[in-house]
Amino acid sequence: EAQVTQNPRYLITVTGKKLTVTCSQNMNHEYMSWYRQDPGLGLRQIYYSMNVEVTDKGDVPEGYKVSRKEKRNFPLILESPSPNQTSLYFCASRNRGGQPQHFGDGTRLSIL
Amino acid sequence: KQEVTQIPAALSVPEGENLVLNCSFTDSAIYNLQWFRQDPGKGLTSLLLIQSSQREQTSGRLNASLDKSSGRSTLYIAASQPGDSATYLCAGPNAGNNRKLIWGLGTSLAVNP
Numbered sequence: 001e002a003q004v005t006q007n008p009r010y011l012i013t014v015t016g017k018k019l020t021v022t023c024s025q026n027m028n029h030e031y032m033s034w035y036r037q038d039p040g041l042g043l044r045q046i047y048y049s050m051n052v053e054v055t056d057k058g059d060v061p062e063g064y065k066v067s068r069k070e071k072r073n074f075p076l077i078l079e080s081p082s083p084n085q086t087s088l089y090f091c092a093s094r095n096r097g098g099q100p101q102h103f104g105d106g107t108r109l110s111i112l
Numbered sequence: 113k114q115e116v117t118q119i120p121a122a123l124s125v126p127e128g129e130n131l132v133l134n135c136s137f138t139d140s141a142i143y144n145l146q147w148f149r150q151d152p153g154k155g156l157t158s159l160l161l162i163q164s165s166q167r168e169q170t171s172g173r174l175n176a177s178l179d180k181s182s183g184r185s186t187l188y189i190a191a192s193q194p195g196d197s198a199t200y201l202c203a204g205p206n207a208g209n210n211r212k213l214i215w216g217l218g219t220s221l222a223v224n225p
Contacts, residue, residue, distance in 0.1 A: 004155075033213075043201070043215040058212060090155055098144045098163060098205075101213075103155035 006104035023091030032074040118216035135202035
C-alpha cells in the first residue's frame with residue numbers, strides 16, 4: 001500500500017530535549033515536505049526536499065533541521081525544542097510535475 | 113506572494129444537499145490548485161488536482177473548477193452524505209515557486225443525517 005509513515009504519532013516532551021520525527025514514503029517520490037498546522041494559521045511549510053541531499057527552507061524553518069540521505073526518508077529534527085513548537089506536524093511526498101501530495105497521519109508534539 | 117482564502121469557514125447542511133465550497137487566490141499565474149480533505153486525527157487526503165490548463169476535474173460526486181481570471185476555485189459536492197463531514201482545504205503553489213504550496217484555512221463541513 002502506498003503510504004507516508006510518520007513516527008511518533010504523539011509526543012510530549014520538555015524544553016531543550018532534542019527530538020526527531022521520522023518520515024518514510026514507499027512511493028519512490030522525489031519531493032518531500034514538512035508542514036506544521038496551527039489553529040488560525042493553517043498549514044505552513046517548514047522545509048522541503050527535491051531529492052536526495054537537496055533541501056530548502058519553507059516559510060517557517062527556524063528551530064528545525066532536516067536531512068535527506070535516502071530518497072525514502074526525510075526526518076525532522078528539533079535540536080532544542082521550545083513551547084512555541086507545540087503543533088501538529090505533517091510529512092508529505094509527491095512526484096515531480098505538480099502531482100498530488102500524499103500526507104502522513106500527522107505527529108502531535110507538545111513541548112512543555 | 114500567493115494568498116489563498118476559503119469561505120465559509122464552517123458549513124452545516126442536511127444530508128442530500130448539493131453544496132459548493134469556495135477558494136480564492138490572489139496570483140492568477142497559478143501552476144495548479146489542489147483540494148484536500150482532512151478528517152480529525154488524520155492526515156490530508158488529496159481529492160482533486162486541477163492543472164493550470166484545465167477548467168475542472170471530477171471524481172465521483174466531487175467536481176472542482178478553476179477560473180484563473182477571477183482567482184477562484186470551487187468544490188462542488190453532490191448529494192452530500194454524513195461521511196462527507198470533514199475539513200476541506202485548498203492549496204496553490206506560491207508565485208514563481210511551484211514547490212511551495214500556500215494553503216487556505218479550510219472549510220469545516222458537517223453533513224447532518
